Amino acid sequence: MSRRDEIIAAAEDLLDRGGPAGLSMRTIAAEIGIQAPSLYRHFPDKAAIEATLQERALRSLAARLDAAGPQLDAIGAAYREWALTHPHRYALISGQALHRDRLSPGVEAAASAGLQTAAHGDQARARALWALAHGLVELELAGRFPDDADVSSAWAAGLAAFSRVG
């Protein structure tokens, strides 16, 4: 395991435990017993570390969606399950936080490809479906739904709207 991989592993661990806010150059370095400036021997800046974590998260999500098969319900369930299992990783790849210019080409698209195919080639529908999934996950993770809200029903209602033939 290269030092570079060690840094990424430590950072991912830290991310899972304390969220993006707990991910500082000093805490990452301390995790593997070195000083913060030494990290710059392996990565040009913090954004490069974050981008690597984002790439790993996107690939992991894409694999999970892939494994769910072609059924819309299954893909939706997989999307939600992955996000709830790795809430901080989802936070890292959502919104403005994405370092899009530092990702390998295609990685970003792969993470939503599963939803695209479930829309049967209609691009506008596919994007709306992606937005629905993203929005549901974001609102749930941010605690924007009431505590007693039945989020599963909201997913079911949303997916049902899209499962009808347009």
Added chain:
Amino acid sequence: MSRRDEIIAAAEDLLDRGGPAGLSMRTIAAEIGIQAPSLYRHFPDKAAIEATLQERALRSLAARLDAAGPQLDAIGAAYREWALTHPHRYALISGQALHRDRLSPGVEAAASAGLQTAAHGDQARARALWALAHGLVELELAGRFPDDADVSSAWAAGLAAFSRVG
């Protein structure tokens, strides 16, 4: 105009110009010609300033949705238009950034009430609809759609899915 109002006005201006990242206690203070620590005579901490901005943004969004009337298409268009007009304000009220415990009761709910009513009382559908709108706006603001993507069509496809009787 009280000093408190002056601070909020300066902060909102700064937010609109430079986004949440450009909103620091020092820049806010400099905007009105005082030093950062003096802000603490008027607000307990930065979160209180942010919460005030969030409350203003939520009220503004709610008013915009209210003015759009009961039609689903109109509400969707109003939601998107408000977000694109005030992208940084939308960023401030989306996701984990919301200081929910510091907002006046009901303010948060009011900003999605318009979408709720458009779902004709079906709560699960209402939440999915809200998620769709939120997701579409987030993805568009974050530049996650390709540059040549027809976002209007995605909105149309999404709203069409929800406009069919369940």
Added chain:
DNA sequence: GCAGACTAGCTAACGCTGTTAGCGGAGGCA
């Protein structure tokens, strides 16, 4: 009119952040 209290500004400083400069030891190689 004067004393005391309150208000709202100030400077200095603390601990945190990402980051840079510069130093030094270890290993590989001619």
Added chain:
DNA sequence: TGCCTCCGCTAACAGCGTTAGCTAGTCTGC
């Protein structure tokens, strides 16, 4: 042996939110 590269280190800088403590002005009560 000398040199080069790699990878660690410490010290430091600017910026962040925030606190402590001082001071000038203003307002209130006697």
